[in-house]
Amino acid sequence: xxxxxxxxxxxxxxxxxxxxxxxxxxxxxxxxxxxxxxxxxxxxxxxxxxxxxxxxxxxxxxxxxxxxxxxxxxxxxxxxxxxxxxxxxxxxxxx
Numbered sequence: 001x002x003x004x005x006x007x008x009x010x011x012x013x014x015x016x017x018x019x020x021x022x023x024x025x026x027x028x029x030x031x032x033x034x035x036x037x038x039x040x041x042x043x044x045x046x047x048x049x050x051x052x053x054x055x056x057x058x059x060x061x062x063x064x065x066x067x068x069x070x071x072x073x074x075x076x077x078x079x080x081x082x083x084x085x086x087x088x089x090x091x092x093x094x095x
């Protein structure tokens with residue numbers, strides 16, 4: 001810092017402070033991003049578990065309806081529900 005005027009030294013000090021603040025901000029942002037990734041992974045896992053549960057229920061109800069009373073609308077609705085659940089499962093990449 002030899003040969004610098006007082007104003008130049010002061011400005012250099014501010015640049016150093018801004019550089020350190022920028023580094024700290026980048027570290028914080030990286031940590032925050034990792035936290036969000038962990039949350040999203042957890043949410044995805046929860047959705048997969050919920051979807052599997054829904055599929056199991058629909059399959060069970062569909063089986064019951066095929067063996068049970070003769071109704072015309074319920075099996076069709078269950079098949080539609082199963083189709084939608086299978087589509088969601090495919091989009092989540094669980095199948």
